[in-house]
Amino acid sequence: MRYIEPHAHMVSRVTGDYTAMVVAGCRAVCEPAFWAGFDRGSVEGFRDYFSQLTEHEPKRAARFGLPHFTWLCINSKESENVKLADEVLAMIPEFLDRPNVLGIGEIGLNKNSRNEIAVFEKHIDLAARREQMILVHTPHLEDKLKGTRLIVDILKNDRRIVPGRVLIDHVEEHTAGLALDAGFWAGITLYPESKCTPPRAIDMVEVFGAERLWLNCACDWGNSDPLAVPKTALEMRRRGHSEEAIDNLIFGNPLRFLSQTPKFSIG
Amino acid sequence: MMTKTEILDLYFADARSKLIDLAAFLDRIERSSGAGEHDPRVRSFRAALSHLQGGEAEKAKAVLLTLSDPTTEPVAVATTKGASGAWPQYPS
Numbered sequence: 590m591r592y593i594e595p596h597a598h599m600v601s602r603v604t605g606d607y608t609a610m611v612v613a614g615c616r617a618v619c620e621p622a623f624w625a626g627f628d629r630g631s632v633e634g635f636r637d638y639f640s641q642l643t644e645h646e647p648k649r650a651a652r653f654g655l656p657h658f659t660w661l662c663i664n665s666k667e668s669e670n671v672k673l674a675d676e677v678l679a680m681i682p683e684f685l686d687r688p689n690v691l692g693i694g695e696i697g698l699n700k701n702s703r704n705e706i707a708v709f710e711k712h713i714d715l716a717a718r719r720e721q722m723i724l725v726h727t728p729h730l731e732d733k734l735k736g737t738r739l740i741v742d743i744l745k746n747d748r749r750i751v752p753g754r755v756l757i758d759h760v761e762e763h764t765a766g767l768a769l770d771a772g773f774w775a776g777i778t779l780y781p782e783s784k785c786t787p788p789r790a791i792d793m794v795e796v797f798g799a800e801r802l803w804l805n806c807a808c809d810w811g812n813s814d815p816l817a818v819p820k821t822a823l824e825m826r827r828r829g830h831s832e833e834a835i836d837n838l839i840f841g842n843p844l845r846f847l848s849q850t851p852k853f854s855i856g
Numbered sequence: 857m858m859t860k861t862e863i864l865d866l867y868f869a870d871a872r873s874k875l876i877d878l879a880a881f882l883d884r885i886e887r888s889s890g891a892g893e894h895d896p897r898v899r900s901f902r903a904a905l906s907h908l909q910g911g912e913a914e915k916a917k918a919v920l921l922t923l924s925d926p927t928t929e930p931v932a933v934a935t936t937k938g939a940s941g942a943w944p945q946y947p948s
């Protein structure tokens with residue numbers, strides 16, 4: 590089995606997770622910028638984080654033979670502090686040309702507030718001006734439906750945005766169609782309790798079709814499983830999916846989406 | 857695609873276990889003290905359960921929609937970062 594883990598917060602994971610992922614067949618890992626579990630106090634905190642994502646973490650992953658890529662942004666959980674968000678947005682371009690930076694992400698909404706929307710729109714503008722791909726986080730639980738609708742409308746209303754270069758992540762049964770019908774890619778996150786289980790993920794692949802879907806574990810500092818993607822592949826085998834279909838979903842699809850930026854090369 | 861029998865062979869035991877867990881969860885709430893029955897989480901949970909019966913298609917989607925904020929206007933300001941899993945204004 591081979592797969593690409595397109596969404597994992599490796600700075601929060603221990604070294605043994607890298608070993609387990611590589612042993613399971615992981616060929617590349619992509620790490621969107623994320624909330625640390627607490628609000629960072631200054632733009633310099635973000636500068637250090639972006640250095641970690643573009644310098645230190647790729648070296649750490651390389652020790653396991655694993656190519657490491659990243660997406661940069663300030664998370665929607667920190668968007669109520671608009672002054673800090675503006676400072677971070679002004680700094681991001683310093684990092685965009687680094688070799689492992691795939692685009693802007695994971696941007697999006699958390700509680701669907703006006704400031705979150707304003708900061709989201711500023712990220713989209715930056716991505717459009719710099720021709721960057723976009724990775725979108727949709728809100729949790731009861732806020733996901735409303736947030737996904739707002740996000741899809743905002744993206745559709747910006748004529749500069751090419752839907753095929755945007756992935757809307759953390760979709761579930763009630764939001765997958767919103768993203769896919771508008772031409773975006775969609776990500777299914779396999780996460781204990783709050784997102785999606787392997788059987789439900791496979792249900793969605795069967796219902797919506799695998800054409801513009803990827804699976805990810807979104808493992809971070811919370812209750813999450815860095816091997817959720819290969820475990821779901823095993824579940825697909827139990828459900829009678831062919832090895833070719835499994836490979837296409839967990840390796841071919843992320844490869845196809847991410848290869849739209851020439852920086853994504855896994856040799 | 858698998859047959860109904862194959863799906864049952866694969867998932868019935870797991871679904872049965874989750875069904876009993878749900879029933880025990882509701883028993884636990886009813887045995888406990890306080891006014892929790894009026895909590896929007898309980899009200900929307902019971903409403904979501906009603907979608908499991910009958911021949912309605914897309915039951916998972918119906919449950920998720922019942923547990924979602926259906927409004928469309930952005931909120932003025934985010935006063936918390938977390939989510940409870942049910943819309944706090946779910947009608948009684």
Ligand SMILES: [Zn+2]
Binds near residue numbers: 596807
């Ligand atoms: Zn994430």
